[in-house]
Amino acid sequence: MSLSQLLQQILNGLSLGSIYALIALGYTMVYGILKLINFAHGEVFMVGAYAGYFAALGLGVDQAASGGGFPLHLAALALALAMGSAALLGMAIEYLAYRPVRNAPRLTPLITAIGVSLFLQNAALLAFSPNPRPYPPILRELRYEVGGVIVTNVKLAIFAVAIALMLLLRWFVQSTWTGKAMRAVATNVDAARLMGIDVNRIIRVTFAVGSALAAAGGILFGLDQIMINPSMGVLTGLKAFVAAVLGGIGNIQGAVVGGLLIGLAEQLTAGYISPDYRDAITFLILILILMLRPQGLFGLVRPEKV
């Protein structure tokens, strides 16, 4: 229970939380626009992790490891490839499964989303085998010790990539035309359409961006946790969803804060209560939030029009 132990847990919690935040952003953006919980998002995260795995292998990470280490520009390329494939997957899911049922009663898209999630998970189990695989050594591990706290370059990379992507997203949403259109559609679809915004395109872009961020999260997860398996998306996806709800679903800052909080809560629970309950704490938070403040930390209450 020393200070350095606490700091270690906080560091680990924040890095885990950054990954959750990246995934939560996808949930929150899609919900903000479509009022749909994209159950399949966790699987997109998983596919992104695998895409990064295969991209790195394809770019020769194994050979590089024995040499001088995987060059940074190739690591960035692997990241870009993974994010790109995930974006394509996200857009495909939107087009094939969600768009046809967009105007159906609320329950239908929910079931479709569950179906897509189930499909991707088991297709991955069949394609990749259920055996966990170790992530390739994209970063050669360096450990630093600062005042009793161990900081690896992986953790630093997680923070760096996560922060960079979030800043990029922020710039995109605030300053670009497409980003503003996204905010418009999230506020009022009909008004946006009347203003000449191609709502279908904006929805596609939203899915693409959210999926790309999730894929980045997947690669960072692989770097951090080493072992990946096709079922990794289920639990992590759920936790990221809780993070989005905690922050206020539809709210981008909320997703980031929520992600960090969930990461911290999980890590501190594992460290100070018991590792057996690290998953349960997230569900507990979900229930408490929905009972006490369903709009989340940053969300607004919207009364139903009768």
Next chain:
Amino acid sequence: MFWLRRAGIALAVVLGLIGLELALEALLIEYAQRILLLAGINVILAVSLNLINGTTGQFSIGHAGFMAIGAYTAAVVGTELAPGIEGVLGPGLLASAIIFNLALLTGALLAGAAGVAVGAPSLRLRGDYLAVVTLGFGEIIRILFNNAEFLGAATGYFGDRPAGLPPYTSFFWVLGWAILVVLGIRNLTFSQIGRSLIAIREDEVAAEAMATPSTRLKVLAFSLSAACAGIAGGLFAHMQAGVRPEDFRFEKSIDMIVMIIIGGLGSISGAVVGGVFVAVTLELMRDLQEYRLVLYALLLIVIMLVRPKGLFGDRELSDIVRARLTRPEASK
């Protein structure tokens, strides 16, 4: 007079079930027997989940948790009661029957209570939020069982006999309970209570404006549904050597959803068909789990795209048959 006639019917059904039990055990291979037992248990799950998801329109996707509560409770109660009751009555059919049904009913009671505990706070949430909260509760329940040392934690609970839990589950009990649950829920659905539940599904605001106590009824439907899942859990437990948390993962809740979506949300006949379908595919594809789930996934997606109402929509087999029979002749 009414009760006399009812008792007569019940007696006839009991005799019929005994006959069926003997016949099935003699004629079917083990494999087919297991499928039939699972089908019966699934029918109970599907019809009860349909009450809350279909009839009342409140989407719950964590029902495996209630099944787990019923399973563990029945297993423990059965184990605890057996020495006492068998001491008095001697081991045999009568003792087993009493022990088993007491165990099942206790499981149902606890599962129903859990239903109230989960439902009361959750049922004021809107559609997709309710779904996620029920998922969360289902997972929490499973995690609790997974960490409960006195119940065997992840290894599971196997009672106090070397061979595991006594195999009380038989065609007689599974079919008997399935008949009771299906009839009970059918009667409920076609009563004023059932009508009120449908009204809540169709338009909750209007239902409340017509003095329907919607929160109370939603919690009632939810806890009844949970109690029936508890019975199914108890029946399931005594088909196996023990009860393990991994039998009640989210995948189990998904199986239940597939059951009611195939048949059509709101249709009891549909739930029966869906329950049988899942049991059959579960057993036939036992070694092909991933393919089975891919099949379910595609079914869910395709049904939502093409015929979201499922096989029966919200009608019953009897409606469809009647409609066919009274269809006016094409040309006369």
Next chain:
Amino acid sequence: MSSLVLENVSKVFGGLHAVKRVTFEVPKGTIFGLIGPNGAGKTTLFNLITGVYAPDGGRIVFDGREITGLSPPQIAARGIARTFQNIRLFRSMTVEENVMVAGHHLHQASLLDAVLRTPAQALDEARLVKRARELLEIMGLEAHARDVAGSLPYGVQRRLEAARALMLRPKILLLDEPAAGLNSREAKGLEALIRFLRDELELSIVLVEHNMAVVMSVCEVVHVVDHGETIAHGSPEQVRRDPAVLAAYLGTAREESA
């Protein structure tokens, strides 16, 4: 003696005063009109009276008992029934079933009776069907009893909503734009129905309506709101000539055209 009293009732939605200190009384057996331009807060007032929203200020008293803050089912059980601006029927149920849903006071069988299908349950159903049929007859809908509500023509759906509300055995009936979409012949029929309900069923009636012919013809008292506030109250004749009311409906067009 008044059946419904609103005292300084207010409702705020995120900064917007939908209803601001509205006060009025509906005497027993009155046909009371509530009018005002679009967005004036009339339906919000209905929602406040029926408990869909809780007031942010003021109180509502019905039949001498305070109902402020009660839930909609509780208020409906006290005898306040309503119809909706955008018809809210139970679309997949039959006409008969729609009406039966509101029969909670007639429903005495217990859960056990329902599950076991006892004779008490059968009696329950018979009672509900009988009463529903009676109401359908009053509203001229008995021919449609077994039709699915969602498939009915608009005018029939409106009458069904009224029949359903009557099943509550209410003391006061709130009608939200019942004349919308009706031609003048049908509107006359509506006026006759409203008078019939007041006379034969001893109901007080509150009418939100844009069709001024109906309002002038059938209402005994008219209360006018605009932007959530009361701007006039009196007999139809008085209100029609009130300059504030004219200004609210016609806007400032007169000044602009000058």
